[in-house]
Amino acid sequence: MSADTQTSLFAPLSSIYSPSQDLDVLKAMARDLEMYLQSEIVYWQLSDAGPFTARNPSLTVGGLLLNLQRLSTLHVLLPSEEHTVYARVKNDLEGILDYWRANMERKAWREIWVRIGWFMSPAILGRVCNFV
Secondary structure, eight states, X not given: OOHHHHHHHTGGXXXXXXXXXXXXXXXXXXXXXXXXXHSSOSXXXXXXXXXXXXXXXXXXXXXXXXXXXXXXXXXXXXXXXGHHHHHHHHHHHHHHHHHTHHHHHHHHHHHHHHHHHHHTSXXXXXXXXXXX
């Protein structure tokens, strides 16, 4: 599939999704990733909070992998000058994740259990049970 065809398929997303903003978030995550993986913190506050109107999310393993997956699918929507930036950031992240694999896996399991615990809290369970 050509880049033009892919871009036209994703045209409706352009009004609600900004791949450039996703790339900015990914760059911020890449800058903090090694410190994050060496810490005990599950939800890491990025050192670059992002613009006032669109704050960056916390860094989590799940959030990072989601952002990487989304951009790997939608990178064709990036302006041409950002394609090399995306490739470099993706390559840097893959190197860091390979080097710190054990830390990343341990952090991912902690995040899963934190999220399950949050979902199983009485306040959330009460809301979910009301919908059933």
